[in-house]
Amino acid sequence: MSAAPPLRAAILGAGPAGAALAVLLARRGAQITLFDDDHRPALLVGESLVPAAIPILKTLGVEDETATFSCVKPGVSFVWSPADRFAFTFARFAPDVFPYAYNIPRPRFDESLARQADAAGAVRVVARARLVPAAPDGRGGELALAPETLAAAPHLDGRQPDLIVDATGRARHTSRVLGIAARVGPRKDAAHFAHFDGFRWDDAPGQVLVAPLGAGGWSWCIPLRDRLSVGIVLNQQDAARLGRTPEERLAAGIATDRWLASVVGGGARLTPVASYTNYQLISERAVGPGWVAVGDAFGFVDPMLSPGVFLALRSAQLVADALAPVLDRRVPAAPDRLATLLRPYAVEHSAALTAWSALIELFYDGRMLALMAAGRDWMANGSGRVKRAVQHHIERHIALQASGAATTSRYSRGLLRFLARYGLRGISPAAMSLR
Ligand SMILES: Cc1cc2nc3c(=O)[nH]c(=O)nc-3n(C[C@H](O)[C@H](O)[C@H](O)COP(=O)(O)OP(=O)(O)OC[C@H]3O[C@@H](n4cnc5c(N)ncnc54)[C@H](O)[C@@H]3O)c2cc1C
Numbered sequence: 001m002s003a004a005p006p007l008r009a010a011i012l013g014a015g016p017a018g019a020a021l022a023v024l025l026a027r028r029g030a031q032i033t034l035f036d037d038d039h040r041p042a043l044l045v046g047e048s049l050v051p052a053a054i055p056i057l058k059t060l061g062v063e064d065e066t067a068t069f070s071c072v073k074p075g076v077s078f079v080w081s082p083a084d085r086f087a088f089t090f091a092r093f094a095p096d097v098f099p100y101a102y103n104i105p106r107p108r109f110d111e112s113l114a115r116q117a118d119a120a121g122a123v124r125v126v127a128r129a130r131l132v133p134a135a136p137d138g139r140g141g142e143l144a145l146a147p148e149t150l151a152a153a154p155h156l157d158g159r160q161p162d163l164i165v166d167a168t169g170r171a172r173h174t175s176r177v178l179g180i181a182a183r184v185g186p187r188k189d190a191a192h193f194a195h196f197d198g199f200r201w202d203d204a205p206g207q208v209l210v211a212p213l214g215a216g217g218w219s220w221c222i223p224l225r226d227r228l229s230v231g232i233v234l235n236q237q238d239a240a241r242l243g244r245t246p247e248e249r250l251a252a253g254i255a256t257d258r259w260l261a262s263v264v265g266g267g268a269r270l271t272p273v274a275s276y277t278n279y280q281l282i283s284e285r286a287v288g289p290g291w292v293a294v295g296d297a298f299g300f301v302d303p304m305l306s307p308g309v310f311l312a313l314r315s316a317q318l319v320a321d322a323l324a325p326v327l328d329r330r331v332p333a334a335p336d337r338l339a340t341l342l343r344p345y346a347v348e349h350s351a352a353l354t355a356w357s358a359l360i361e362l363f364y365d366g367r368m369l370a371l372m373a374a375g376r377d378w379m380a381n382g383s384g385r386v387k388r389a390v391q392h393h394i395e396r397h398i399a400l401q402a403s404g405a406a407t408t409s410r411y412s413r414g415l416l417r418f419l420a421r422y423g424l425r426g427i428s429p430a431a432m433s434l435r
Contacts, residue, residue, distance in 0.1 A: 003329035006031055010145060010153070010161040011122075012129040013037070014114045016046070017295025017312035018167025022117035023060050024320035028327040032122035033153050033161065035129035036114065043274040044106035045193065046309045047229050048073060048208050048222045051090045051098035052404025053310040056317060065112050070102035071206045071225050076305075076402075078369060079211040079259060080432060086372045087207070093399040096406075103206060103222050103229075127152040131164065131177050134290070141290030141335040143174060162333035165319070166293040170300065174293055175283050182299070185280025185357060187364070189217065190239040191303060192250040192275050193231030195224070198267035210304070214257035215242055216435040218304070221263060230254065230264050233303060235435065236277065246273040279303075282353050287342045290335030294319055298346075299353045304360045310404045311352065318345045355408040359401050359416075366433030367420040368398070373432070374425045394419060 007030040011018045014036035026032045057063040075089035091099040118124055130146040144160050145153075166174040175182065201223070203209060209221040217234025232239075232253040242249040242256075250273050254260050282299030286292065295312030322345045325331045326338065362368040375391050397415050400406040420429075 004326070004332040006329065007163060007323065007326050007333045008156075008159075008161045009033070009163040009165060010035065010129070010156075011165040011167055012131070012173060013167035013169060013171075013295075013297070014117070014124065015110060015167060015169050015295060015312065016113060016309050017169075017297070017316050018165065019110065019113035019117045020056070020060055020313050021165060021167065021294055021316035021319055022122040023113070023120045024316060025323070025327065026117065026120035026122045028320070029329075030327060032117070033156060034114070034117055034122045034124045035149070035153075036124050036126050037128040038126045040107050040110065041274065042107065043193070043195070043271050044110070045191070045231075045274070045276060045303065046104075046106045047224065048103050048220070048306040049101040050306055050310045050402070050404040051101045053313055054098050054101055056310070056313040059317070060113065060116060060313075062112050062116050066102055066104060066109060069108050069225065070104045071223050073101040073103050073206045073208055074204055076208045076210060077203050078372070079209055080369055084369065084373055084432070086369070086376070087203070088395075088399060088402070089204075090399065090403060093396050093403070096396065097399050097403045098405065101403075103208065103224055105224055123153070123155055125153045129173075131166075131173055133177060134160075139290075139335060142288040143177065143291045162290065162335075163323075163338055164291040166291065166297040167295055169296040170279065172283065172293075172297050174291060174297065178285075178288070181284045182281040183284065185302065187280055187302065188236055188278060189233050189280075190236050190249075190275065190277045191231055191233045192239070192246045192253070192273050193220075193229060194250060194269050194273045195227045195229055195271045196264050196267040196269055197227050199228045199230075199264045200262060200266065201228075208306070209263075211257075211259055212434055213253060213260065215253050218434050219253070219257065219260050220303070221260075227270055228264065228267070230260070231303075238435070246275045249273075280357075282350065282357075285346075286349070287339055287346045289339045292319055292338075292342045292345070298349060301353055301356045302360045304363055305356070305402050307356050307404060307407075311349075311356070314352070314404075315345075315349050318349055321345075352408055355401075355413060358413070359407060362416065362420055364434050366429035366431065367424070368416075369432035370424050370427045370429040371416075371419055372398075373427050374423060377427070378425065
């Protein structure tokens with residue numbers, strides 16, 4: 001029996017999801033066209049990785065290079081008040097949790113991944129790609145490259161690809177073309193951030209700090225190699241009260257928060273202020289005949305806990321795995337066959353997005369911090385061997401979820417839900433919630 005022809009795929013978007021998928025598919029013999037709109041602002045969110053991203057960077061062959069321009073992230077501290085400061089170090093939960101992660105300058109990281117895609121044999125086309133609904137008399141695919149996009153990739157010889165991958169991030173190009181609805185999350189936040197120097201640091205080098213913000217919402221401090229990324233995330237009414245422009249809002253958000261001002265108040269802003277709004281949403285459909293969505297184009301839950309880049313890379317890995325029979329050329333890449341192979345990916349990734357949303361909700365409504373405070377108080381009243389083991393068990397399952405190692409684990413999720421309901425021992429979650 002002769003082998004099926006190699007898969008021909010067009011990937012729209014060279015962010016982490018698109019570039020990672022280009023590497024994985026091109027390495028396995030697929031003919032990849034990677035459309036890159038070359039939109040690389042100096043500042044991009046997605047600067048803090050979770051540990052589960054690092055084994056994927058190893059697989060992609062970019063971990064060593066990432067280490068040369070990034071800052072090792074040993075853990076995360078939640079700084080709710082001077083008395084309520086909870087520090088997690090990933091290495092404490094190794095080997096179940098990968099022992100470290102990185103804080104990355106995103107544009108530089110994206111460049112490394114895109115160059116790795118080039119090296120794997122993907123053909124990068126610098127163009128803003130456009131899709132159209134496929135003509136009914138076509139091969140049965142639901143989408144097609146628009147004529148000018150097809151023409152921008154002369155090596156395609158005017159032939160539509162077998163598979164179109166939407167990796168356009170929050171532009172969600174396929175959902176817009178096909179009118180696919182999304183499940184929208186409860187928060188309508190704005191985020192403003194910039195890089196600073198001259199900050200004051202009292203935690204471990206590289207540790208990411210998350211803290212409630214005086215003006216509402218919360219703030220992040222992400223140490224990069226030579227600077228600190230500082231962001232504020234708050235609902236749009238509270239953001240508007242801080243000022244008219246993003247610059248005014250970030251400055252006022254820092255100045256009106258005693259703790260954040262003590263970290264960065266004396267520093268200088270090195271970059272313009274970047275802004276993002278409305279990002280909690282998961283597409284109701286991410287697969288169809290001849291197409292699939294990966295990364296943010298499928299869904300994005302929230303910046304709290306930093307899962308975005310990991311989920312983008314993980315979605316690429318799941319898609320590449322699902323396509324194994326086509327990549328091995330055992331079956332032809334017909335649009336319906338591709339959709340059948342890819343549907344389990346959509347189910348699995350949607351479940352992951354939902355699990356992260358549920359975990360993050362525990363941070364917003366105060367139950368996770370109340371649980372940490374309850375554990376601390378419990379240990380303060382004498383810490384026998386059994387008590388220590390129980391406390392370690394609970395912290396391990398928090399770490400397993402928040403690191404990306406086992407966010408969907410039924411046991412971990414059930415344990416945290418149970419404890420958040422019955423284990424708070426007199427500590428009110430409302431007092432630790434974020435507006
Ligand atoms: C406020 C905020 C803070 C965040 N902080 C973190 C964090 O600390 N850690 C973390 O892991 N994640 C974070 N994220 C999320 C993270 O940035 C995203 O999840 C991640 O970038 C998704 O990767 P992606 O490849 O799916 O999409 P993107 O990174 O958005 O990449 C999409 C690419 O496609 C290109 N493109 C778009 N349309 C087209 C087109 N038509 N043709 C060709 N190219 C196109 C874009 O220019 C872009 O290069 C944050 C998000 C927000 C909103």
